[in-house]
Amino acid sequence: MSHKEFKQYPVQDLMYVTPRPELVFTEGSGMWMTDHTGKRYLDYLQGWAVNSLGHSPQCIQDALTIQAKKIINPSPAFYNAPSAELAALLTANSCFDRVFFGSSGAEANEGAIKLARKWGKLNKNKAGQNRFEIITFNHGFHGRTIATMSASGKPGWDTIFAPQVPGFPKAELNDIASVESLINEHTVAVMLEPVQGESGVVPATREFMQALRALTKKHNLLLIVDEVQTGMGRTGELFAYQLAGIEPDIMTLAKGIGGGVPLSAMLAREEVACFEAGDQGGTYTGNPLMTAVGLAVLKTLLAPGFMDTIKEKSAYLSAALTKLSEKHGLDGERGEGLLRALKLGKDIGPQIVDMARDMGPVGLLLNSPRPNLLRFMPALNLTIEEIDQMIAMLSEVLTRIEKQNK
Template sequence: MLYGEHSTDALMHITQRPELVFERGEGSWLHDHQGKSYLDFVQGWAVNCLGHCPPEIVGALTAQAGKLINPSPAFYNAPMIELADLLCANSCFDRVFFANTGAEANEGAIKLARKWGQLHRQGAYEIVTFDHSFHGRTLATMSASGKAGWDRLFAPQVEGFPKAIYNDIGSVEALIGPNTVAVMLEPVQGEGGVIPAEVEFLRALRRLTEARGILLIVDEVQTGVGRTGKLFAYQHAGIEPDIMTLGKGIGGGVPLAALLAREAVCCFVPGDQGGTYNGNPLMTAVGVAVLRRILAPGFLDEVERLAAYLSERLRELAARHHLVGERGSGLLRALILDDERGPELVRRALQLAPQGLLLNSPRPNLLRFMPALNVSLAEIDLMIAHLDALLAR
């Protein structure tokens, strides 16, 4: 595809992209190179928690870019310190390591758990993860993931990730042995089909890991920073994990992630962990702006109100078209279809005229919805109307 004087052929082919180029975005809307507008209910896979180009992020980037961009992670900088302090003050964790992607944060969590196992569990290194889980695209995080076929894609895998059955505490207990150092899970399996962990399962998991003297790691790359209606999804169960990872929403659209841990688990020594861009002030200034907006009085209450409304409208849609139903947590929801037409609905939604609709189908039998956390009721209604018409066809 030609775009002006340039060809898209210069880009490595890693996904099937439609022949359009997005040039501008604001809030829940994107605009392509031909002037067509699209209502965005994907938001970069739950990345743009405040929508496209929110003034908080634009202002933070502009102000910080004129002061300091990257002095090196070997030195402190002001936004890094402020964001770490905000995260710890509003969670059960004591220390933060900043990274660039959720996969990098999860890789750091794996390393931290294994280092802790060397020091406290006679070299234990296995981390129990779950079928259908998704933790990233590095070799270790792909090995930790339970996505079908990934065990052969870049074989051999990194060893040490036995897979349990999600929401089945007995399957977890059966896998714990002398080499086990941790259990790692997503509070909602996003790529796996928007499947929430049951509250009692999370509580049982915390009791089990404490009784066995191993760590509990929550991967909140997709669920963290308000997505489920609380600042972090683990808070719904009233538990305190040992390690948490964040990505996506913490940066509101820029590359920022975080690894958080309780003091007793923080066993890295200089040289164990690092990264050229990690904790740079340009990105952490954005993180501060995002977190302050999410923590503003009433913001999370509004997320819960919007989530309840989206859930209700999806249930109405399911009943009207005789679909299976809907599920999810907060503004991370799925409509479960009665067949495998999800990818086709995504394609046809994109082609709607005069305005397109961006949807996502992580599994062929469902659609996933990840709107901005400040999406409007009118925008939810418009999405439902478009989807209603598509399903009627």
């Protein structure tokens, strides 16, 4: 898009929150997006793992159209069929018993924090005091509200909107001793991402997750898994906690559950679901338009053989990234399922992102959460051909950078 064409759009009226390229996307289908000039882009961001079935899948189009003709929002003060059906399908396919629906991952995580603190008030320590501290992890990411930023371990976030909400001591991922050292009479829970996405796709090991579950049970603490990014098939299992064979007490979902629409969920075991009337709510919670979409997405994931295809494509993508890394002398790859990272060995991530996007006639959309790596979050139903095409395009960009640096 030329600068002149781009200026036709009144983007100056949007509040600045992040730098954006001079592009206006107008259409999307599957793994592809098209801008105003007609240029197509192979999209490996997918809204930061939001579009679990790609851009504008037919099942979501149908769910929105059908439900919009019935009822959109009767108010959370009343039951509606899609939310009830989605909750039932989630609990039937997980270890949880109760579901609260929201609109964003941060909202789901706020709900989890509130529920844990409410449970800690009802299950006091030996001195009769409330338990409220939730151990979280350095480099973790739980959202952009004040409380979820406080729970996050992203460097520098402790000062941006200081003072933080107290009660979130930080441990180190995959270091069970660091968790145990923080437990005291005020501790009520441990909260973590099974794969730290924003920090560079760093998985918690199976052994760590199992040790964490044993430790929390030993001290009568809740275990909260933030599966905003890892849930809904992203890791090759429906939920990432299943990789370790454990059962947490609370789980949060967002991103993939809505397949592109604003939908999130907070799930809990029956004995933990202690909210009373007025403790939790929200104008859009569980509205039938969004939960109808969630139902369509989940039914697609649960269709016979679908999860097997995710595992097959995950293995293929991992092998392809490893081969690419060897070809260009990079530092390898890591991840779980279709949430993967390519370790670059040097701070060229932003340069790769810009060059890949601007290459022609077809662009490639990538993400570099850290300057020394790339993160891949494709649609779960991408094709092998789209993996091969991405690898070829990325290899071309890496070759150009190598020539520039000679």
